[in-house]
Amino acid sequence: MTLWSAHFSAKEPYFASLTQQGVRQAHKLYDNGYLDVSTNQRLAFREYGTCLGIGCIQSPDEKLQSLRSGIIDTWEKYRSSTPSDLQPIVEVMRAAALVPGTSKAGYLGPEPELT
Numbered sequence: 001m002t003l004w005s006a007h008f009s010a011k012e013p014y015f016a017s018l019t020q021q022g023v024r025q026a027h028k029l030y031d032n033g034y035l036d037v038s039t040n041q042r043l044a045f046r047e048y049g050t051c052l053g054i055g056c057i058q059s060p061d062e063k064l065q066s067l068r069s070g071i072i073d074t075w076e077k078y079r080s081s082t083p084s085d086l087q088p089i090v091e092v093m094r095a096a097a098l099v100p101g102t103s104k105a106g107y108l109g110p111e112p113e114l115t
Helices: 002-006 012-030 044-056 062-075 087-098
Strands: none
Touching: 002 012, 002 044, 012 044, 012 062, 044 062, 044 087, 062 087
16 A cells, blocks of 8 residues: 555655665565465455555566566455455445556546645
């Protein structure tokens, strides 16, 4: 989610640095085999947030795209196993991860400038 929130102000040095840190952390997840970790130790909601962030940054590299695809593919298999009280919010995050649309900076027009 840091990638998502930082991308709104990516031109500002602090947020550009924060985005790069987020990209490095996502690369570490991928490099350390996170996609091979049992889903019993993972949370779909949180991982869809990762996918949303990757989908919002400018030109995600191949590794980030693979991480995003791997997360989405993994959770497609387990959608019916989400507890019923969590299904609505998990499905909202899934939809945002699949199609970032209005969650992306500039989608609805120019973003306000920080002053």
